[in-house]
Amino acid sequence: MSQQARAVESTQTGPHEDLLKVVNKHRVSVFKRPIAMHTQAAFDEAIVWLSDWKGDVILDACCGVGESTLNIAQEYPQARVIGVDKSIARLQKHAHYSHKLRADKLSSEEPSLQNIDAKSNCSGDSGVANSALICNYLVLQADLNDFWRLLDNYLNHSARTIQWRLCKQYILYPNPYPKKAQLGKRWHGSAVFSNIIACCANIELRSNWKLYLEEFVLAAKVFDIDMKIEGLSPSREQPPITPFERKYAQSNQLLWTATTLGTGCDR
Numbered sequence: 001m002s003q004q005a006r007a008v009e010s011t012q013t014g015p016h017e018d019l020l021k022v023v024n025k026h027r028v029s030v031f032k033r034p035i036a037m038h039t040q041a042a043f044d045e046a047i048v049w050l051s052d053w054k055g056d057v058i059l060d061a062c063c064g065v066g067e068s069t070l071n072i073a074q075e076y077p078q079a080r081v082i083g084v085d086k087s088i089a090r091l092q093k094h095a096h097y098s099h100k101l102r103a104d105k106l107s108s109e110e111p112s113l114q115n116i117d118a119k120s121n122c123s124g125d126s127g128v129a130n131s132a133l134i135c136n137y138l139v140l141q142a143d144l145n146d147f148w149r150l151l152d153n154y155l156n157h158s159a160r161t162i163q164w165r166l167c168k169q170y171i172l173y174p175n176p177y178p179k180k181a182q183l184g185k186r187w188h189g190s191a192v193f194s195n196i197i198a199c200c201a202n203i204e205l206r207s208n209w210k211l212y213l214e215e216f217v218l219a220a221k222v223f224d225i226d227m228k229i230e231g232l233s234p235s236r237e238q239p240p241i242t243p244f245e246r247k248y249a250q251s252n253q254l255l256w257t258a259t260t261l262g263t264g265c266d267r
Helices: 019-027 037-049 067-075 094-108 111-115 144-156 180-185 193-199 210-222 243-250
Strands: 056-061 080-085 137-141 165-172 203-207 227-232 255-260
Touching: 019 180, 019 193, 019 210, 037 080, 037 137, 037 144, 056 067, 056 144, 067 080, 067 094, 067 137, 067 165, 144 193, 165 193, 203 210, 203 227, 210 227, 210 255, 243 255
Parallel strands: 056 080, 056 165, 080 137, 165 203
Antiparallel strands: 203 255, 227 255
16 A cells, blocks of 8 residues: 555535435435345354453444554553454455554554453454454454444344443544445445444544545434544554555545544543
8 A cells, every 4th residue: 555545536515415315314214135144143253252241342344454443452452342344355464464563562662562451352253363462352354234233233122231332433434435426325325324323423433535524424413413523643643543544644635533522432
């Protein structure tokens, strides 16, 4: 990812005129598409991994190669972090990124590594190994359209006693689908958006296309959720946490973050 990143190009100059109509339509409808078997299996693996957990859980949606998942796990050592991406090709690159981060942390003798929960499981049945030093996360291949529905049902519509709490969701640099006709492919214009909100309203969204964030904030407002948009400037003190973020920053693109107003996970 060393080549220059192209900026997002779109004929849209403002939020899509059909945005609120689409969001409200999906809000009162039921998403009936059958759950994919591989996503059900991944979700079941996550639930087993969390079976004895009684703390905070963070979801890293669209995690790509899982570098962000690993970085989030380090930032929140007292939580468990689950990264989900639909691409097995991207997830199979996770070992490279985890080994690189491990080497970087060892060379700098990062003291926060000593705070990692040593009791957490360092691997799963997903075929993607975790870093040997950071053990409080799991990366899985799954379709998020299905994973979010399963998670919503598990958290809000089952009789199970759940000991853990989903306290935050990251959606970092999702595919912007910038063509005007692609509104339904953006997360806030999709049928699963209400499930996303129902799982956990504490969300951090990042993108190099500010309009995506502006639409997401408007869609969240339909559910009485307030979010704020701010500029994001990666630095030595706050380095990029995903390959895309690093690539966009190196190309001098403006980056943006939208966060829910309110409390989140404790570090």
